[in-house]
Amino acid sequence: MLLNEVLNQLPNINKCLEKGKILIIRIDINSPIINGKIIDDYRIRAHSYTLRLASDAGARAVVLAHQGRPGQDDFTSLEVHKPYIEKYLERPIKFVDDIIGPEARRQIKELKDGEILLLENVRMLSEEVIEKVPEAQAETMLVKKLAPLADYYVFDGFAVAHRSQPSVVGFPMVMPSCMGPVFEKELRALSVVFEKRGKGVVLLAGGAKIPDTIKAVEQLLKNGFVEKVAFGGLVGFVFAVARYGVLNTALKQEVEKGGYLPYVERARQLLSKYGEKIEVPVDFAINQNGRIDVDVFSLAQQPLDIGKSTTMQYKEVIDQAEVAIFSGPMGYIEDERFATGTVELLRAAAKKKLILGGGHTILAAEKAGVIDKAFHVSTGGRAFISTIGGEEMPAVKALLTSAAKFRL
Ligand SMILES: Nc1ncnc2c1ncn2[C@@H]1O[C@H](COP(=O)(O)OP(=O)(O)O)[C@@H](O)[C@H]1O
Numbered sequence: 483m484l485l486n487e488v489l490n491q492l493p494n495i496n497k498c499l500e501k502g503k504i505l506i507i508r509i510d511i512n513s514p515i516i517n518g519k520i521i522d523d524y525r526i527r528a529h530s531y532t533l534r535l536a537s538d539a540g541a542r543a544v545v546l547a548h549q550g551r552p553g554q555d556d557f558t559s560l561e562v563h564k565p566y567i568e569k570y571l572e573r574p575i576k577f578v579d580d581i582i583g584p585e586a587r588r589q590i591k592e593l594k595d596g597e598i599l600l601l602e603n604v605r606m607l608s609e610e611v612i613e614k615v616p617e618a619q620a621e622t623m624l625v626k627k628l629a630p631l632a633d634y635y636v637f638d639g640f641a642v643a644h645r646s647q648p649s650v651v652g653f654p655m656v657m658p659s660c661m662g663p664v665f666e667k668e669l670r671a672l673s674v675v676f677e678k679r680g681k682g683v684v685l686l687a688g689g690a691k692i693p694d695t696i697k698a699v700e701q702l703l704k705n706g707f708v709e710k711v712a713f714g715g716l717v718g719f720v721f722a723v724a725r726y727g728v729l730n731t732a733l734k735q736e737v738e739k740g741g742y743l744p745y746v747e748r749a750r751q752l753l754s755k756y757g758e759k760i761e762v763p764v765d766f767a768i769n770q771n772g773r774i775d776v777d778v779f780s781l782a783q784q785p786l787d788i789g790k791s792t793t794m795q796y797k798e799v800i801d802q803a804e805v806a807i808f809s810g811p812m813g814y815i816e817d818e819r820f821a822t823g824t825v826e827l828l829r830a831a832a833k834k835k836l837i838l839g840g841g842h843t844i845l846a847a848e849k850a851g852v853i854d855k856a857f858h859v860s861t862g863g864r865a866f867i868s869t870i871g872g873e874e875m876p877a878v879k880a881l882l883t884s885a886a887k888f889r890l
């Protein structure tokens with residue numbers, strides 16, 4: 483279904499904003515975190531607007547969100563996010579270190595009009611990270627315990643719309659649901675990109691989420707929605723191994739370390755099918771008492787950025803384009819020395835119609851000073867490129883089912 487049609491069929495937040503009603507609002511405030519500290523709060527700022535709408539209408543908001551993935555360094559409590567939300571809302575909110583237990587449920591029942599209750603990181607529930615069809619997610623403890631306490635479900639977490647997880651697709655099956663303003667704005671921006679049908683569109687694909695990125699790129703190339711893809715970041719390692727063979731042990735080790743060797747074969751297939759449309763790094767930067775650049779065949783340690791020659795090559799690709807989509811940084815942007823490739827390419831892309839998305843990509847764009855020059859800053863990274871690629875988002879599908887079932 484076309485995005486415009488989707489937008490026409492889904493109720494927007496105004497249908498759910500009623501004084502005294504309890505709303506479960508799923509947002510995505512997953513943010514770059516170092517040593518427990520949030521280093522970019524763009525997503526929190528964006529979703530604070532949604533929470534303000536609910537609070538101003540006198541609704542009682544129960545907020546569901548995640549941070550990181552279990553086992554990763556940035557998997558933290560959402561207590562860290564609370565002061566940021568309060569800063570943007572200019573009012574206090576409540577936080578409970580519980581999700582579905584008696585304390586969380588007691589606090590939900592005691593909410594007063596206009597109050598906002600942030601629940602603990604929903605991925606602390608093991609069932610949340612298992613993807614299943616919406617009907618199965620409606621049977622999870624999360625949905626069974628919380629849905630009976632609320633009147634409406636609001637889905638606003640565009641960045642997590644590509645996950646068929648309980649907090650995303652479970653609630654719409656059992657209660658009237660609507661889309662939040664961040665999600666709606668993203669869908670509107672996506673329909674503009676769709677109109678280009680790939681003409682003059684290049685994608686700069688980096689970052690650490692290899693499976694999601696490869697899956698999205700497969701779709702984008704298959705459906706002709708991009709003319710070129712230039713790879714960097716960890717996904718760039720996979721494509722470099724695929725293009726140049728496995729002679730280079732440092733690169734192969736990096737890919738192996740993350741368990742991504744099976745993706746080398748998928749990268750090879752893409753290269754053999756769409757070789758002329760795919761750009762792969764020819765050099766990388768490493769840390770040897772500072773940044774030095776080495777060509778791909780001389781690499782003997784972990785690469786931390788794309789090298790200067792690659793950056794030049796990718797700039798030429800951007801120069802030929804009309805629209806540049808940036809998803810995932812080219813290197814280890816948390817260290818200034820290795821943010822160069824990403825920053826330079828973002829600046830080149832900002833001369834075009836730049837669309838960027840993803841928590842770390844937004845952070846890099848802020849470093850590069852191009853946030854205000856972008857045509858669209860998406861709160862979502864892979865969710866954005868997957869949708870452009872033509873994939874139907876599980877969140878969209880679940881909301882459509884809900885709209886047909888509950889007719890708000
Ligand atoms: N060459 C590299 N070495 C180490 N880390 C890298 C490299 N390239 C990218 N990264 C890391 O990838 C992470 C961002 O990836 P990802 O979460 O996919 O991006 P986004 O949040 O923009 O979607 C950052 O922490 C960044 O440091």
Ligand SMILES: O=C(OP(=O)(O)O)[C@H](O)COP(=O)(O)O
Pocket residue numbers: 510512550551641642645691839840841861862863864865
């Ligand atoms: O940051 C996110 O996605 P992104 O890195 O593609 O922008 C979302 O919060 C989804 O997180 P996930 O990829 O751990 O499911």
